[in-house]
Amino acid sequence: MSFGDEHDSNGGAGQTRTRLPEAGNDVYGGARRPVRNSRSLITVVGVVTLLIAAIAFANRGDGADNPQSTSEAKGSTPTAATGVRPVKGKDGAIATGYAKDEQGAQSAAANYAVALVSADILKPDRRSEIVRQLFVASKVSELETSFDKAYSKEFLEKLGLDTSGNAAEGLTYVSRTAPVGTKITRSTDNSATIEVWCTGVFGIAGVGSTNPVTNDWFTMTLSLQWTGGDWKVASFSQKEGPAPVNADRTASSADDIAKAVEEFGGFTYAR
Template sequence: MSNDDQYGGGHADVGGTGQTRTRLPDAPADPYGTPRRTPRASRGLVTVVGVVVLLVAAIAFANQGQDGPPATPSADTPPAATSTAPTGTRPVDAKNGGVPQGFAHDEQGAQSAAANFAAVLGSDGMFDSARRRAIVQAVYVPDVAAARQSDLDRVYTDQQFLARIGLDNTGRAPKGLTFISRTNPLGTKAEKFGGDTATVSVWFSTLFGLAGEGSKNPVAESWYTNTFELRWINGDWRISDFTQKDGPAPVGRDQRAASAEEMAAAVSQFGGLTYAR
């Protein structure tokens, strides 16, 4: 597979045996600091109507099946876990090569592992040879890591690819520019769980590009869903394979685009998170 096929305007995490692609957003045409057009009245009306509809639907859903006022839970009774609520289980207790490790040997632990794996595989660390090797060894099962290492090294050192996204031959940004590659998990879902194996989907957004005056690849946002095949090995969860699909992507809002300085400062000042289900 060619790099053009793999990236589609961005970089690829060759994560599985099926030549999985992780596409990053194409660079938008407008440079940093260019304000977006003023929203039209009709679009604003549609937005307001949409919010009202969502609120009505949420209230109706919340009231389904209630014959009376909801019972007040006792202070010592934890809330039931839902698809959006944290379980309260400690996610990890250590790190391996900068990657969280020590996930719980249960469904929630598998979801926490998948979210953190998505974040680190989409980080700028993949563009540094030493950090990339540490990440690969930490997230993949041993037999898969050996095969993926050479694939990933070839991808992230491809000179044409690096030049296309504005980096030099070593994967570094030009002077005066800040390279940003960050994955932000929004939610996880356990598709299957079998004790020592799990299939977990992670919905996330990505920020990718170069922040700085004169950048030809300003930072843009994209949305994807990765589905990880996980295996419990050596006391922790590891990736054996994964696939990716686009979206679901929300409707963009009419907000002023951040300046180059604002974007670079935000990414440098706001550190990444350890994700827990």
């Protein structure tokens, strides 16, 4: 089965659908990193620096794992809902059971982008679970070691978090990502490279926080492989933007932001 055949029968490229989670739990927190001039956000910049270093370390090699392209980049089309059921189930908080077609690959990439920049990735007890769920088996051991080194005790302290990835009492660590759209740049029957354009809110909310919650825009590129009956990540990278002009809008209070994170659940993203 080729991606092209499935794509034509399931609504076309660039059609994005968002599904609410089945439960009310917030499954997406998020650790992301805006590159900004504000001194109060300098610590957040370190997140992406260390993350990229960890990714580079884990993905060292001769490039043998990179999927070969059999189709070139496809142009974007207007966003619209489709009638294709995106996923079959869940593995913990992360959706699983994606279709072996372009829509399924884009669904997987959007969900995986959210998980990779979530607050849970900073929690040692959750990080290992996320890595094992998302990545191809051959990458798991390397990435677990790389992430553990990147998100060290010293690094977490700079963010204002304890060794378990939690903020101090009275403060709320916020890191939630929202995919804006996805694009396939390369695909074969068993592999795909997907770009996920994202925005999100990141920082610590609460009185006395030195790392206030801000928003950011970034693009994550994920190389996926079809293995074990589902899409898994072989490698990924991220870059800044595209970012729109910021609106001249009064910022909400730290308490309002913390309350919003607690009361508004996350999404399961799907094509």
